[in-house]
Amino acid sequence: MPSSSRKKGGARRSGDNDTNTFATVLVGQLMSLQLCSSDEEYSSVAEAIVSSSSPSPSLDEVPPSKEHVEEIVSTLVDYFEGDVEEHVAKNMIHNVVIDVWGDDFAESLGWIRNSTADTDNEDEIEGDEDESDADDGDYVGEGECQLCERAVKLTRHHLIPKTTWPRIKKRLWNASSTIETYHSLDDESSHEKKECTKNKLEKMLGMTDISDIPTTITHDSVRTYLFKVCLLCRQCHSAVHRIHSEMELATDYNTVDKLLGDEEILKFGKWANKQRPGKYAI
Numbered sequence: 001m002p003s004s005s006r007k008k009g010g011a012r013r014s015g016d017n018d019t020n021t022f023a024t025v026l027v028g029q030l031m032s033l034q035l036c037s038s039d040e041e042y043s044s045v046a047e048a049i050v051s052s053s054s055p056s057p058s059l060d061e062v063p064p065s066k067e068h069v070e071e072i073v074s075t076l077v078d079y080f081e082g083d084v085e086e087h088v089a090k091n092m093i094h095n096v097v098i099d100v101w102g103d104d105f106a107e108s109l110g111w112i113r114n115s116t117a118d119t120d121n122e123d124e125i126e127g128d129e130d131e132s133d134a135d136d137g138d139y140v141g142e143g144e145c146q147l148c149e150r151a152v153k154l155t156r157h158h159l160i161p162k163t164t165w166p167r168i169k170k171r172l173w174n175a176s177s178t179i180e181t182y183h184s185l186d187d188e189s190s191h192e193k194k195e196c197t198k199n200k201l202e203k204m205l206g207m208t209d210i211s212d213i214p215t216t217i218t219h220d221s222v223r224t225y226l227f228k229v230c231l232l233c234r235q236c237h238s239a240v241h242r243i244h245s246e247m248e249l250a251t252d253y254n255t256v257d258k259l260l261g262d263e264e265i266l267k268f269g270k271w272a273n274k275q276r277p278g279k280y281a282i
Contacts, residue, residue: 023050025099029092035083041163048166049075063101066109069093075166078223142282145233146256147240147265148272152280154231159254161246165226168250172225175204176217183215207251209258230256234280239268 026046036042049072064072076089098106139153160168172179178201185194201210214221232240243264244253253259260266 022096022100023047025096026050026092029096032092033080033084033088035080044163045079048163049079051166063105064097069097069109075169078169078226079162079165139234140231143231145236145272146230147232147236147259147269149269150233150273150275150277151282152233152277153282155234155237156229157232157237157240158226159228159230159256160226160250163246164250167247168226169222171205172213172217172222175201178204179213179215179217182210205251206247209252212255228254230259233272233277235272235275236269239272240265243268 023043023046026049027042030036030042030046036045073086073089073093076093077084077086094106097109138155140156141154142152143154144151145154178197182194182197182201185197198210201213202208205213207213212225214225240249240253240259243262253262253265260269
């Protein structure tokens with residue numbers, strides 16, 4: 001979508017529209033896709049995407065490099081897992097860059113396009129909305145809930161909640177060499193060193209159990225890890241998100257066994273097992 005007002009100049013001056021930050025402009029672009037359920041979710045997603053790839057100083061203090069902009073595009077595509085194609089994400093970030101840093105800076109990245117290209121991409125964005133897959137909370141089928149074990153309509157629960165993907169992805173890549181070292185220490189003589197490496201990894205990743213993380217960090221292995229899902233009834237799905245924050249789910253409860261290992265979730269599942277499915281019946 002073309003921006004309503006575009007600045008000239010290669011850098012933003014101190015005092016220029018203080019609310020026109022990279023994240024707030026990105027929120028407006030995300031809203032054009034209608035892929036989130038609330039204003040709060042749009043803001044959360046934008047902040048997560050920016051913070052996951054933002055070096056120090058922040059995007060609002062120093063213009064990003066071309067490589068940094070391309071990383072943001074990649075993060076945006078990964079976050080919406082197929083609902084946003086790369087050319088659409090690039091178009092969105094292009095408009096954000098123009099709003100925050102101006103046409104001249106965007107041109108220095110080689111990202112200036114003519115109005116015809118903008119119009120063409122607008123049509124493609126609208127077309128993508130109809131092709132979006134079912135997301136968390138939408139019914140994806142019928143079967144047995146993996147928590148309460150009732151035969152009901154099911155929703156898809158991302159074991160690594162999507163709002164945490166940018167942060168988890170960044171942590172995995174930052175820890176990639178340590179992860180490889182950890183998995184290379186298999187003989188008994190390396191036991192003490194492996195324990196020390198394990199403790200280091202748990203701190204780096206913010207996790208107490210690293211048994212499920214990829215053994216090597218590649219684009220495909222990280223993507224597979226982030227895309228882990230389980231199938232839950234609507235009631236259990238809501239309870240999981242009510243009991244724990246999304247970051248807690250991503251770091252401490254990212255498998256079905258770990259969810260069932262939580263006393264409060266297990267208690268709810270046992271209670272739900274005895275309830276009639278009502279409108280969720282199949």
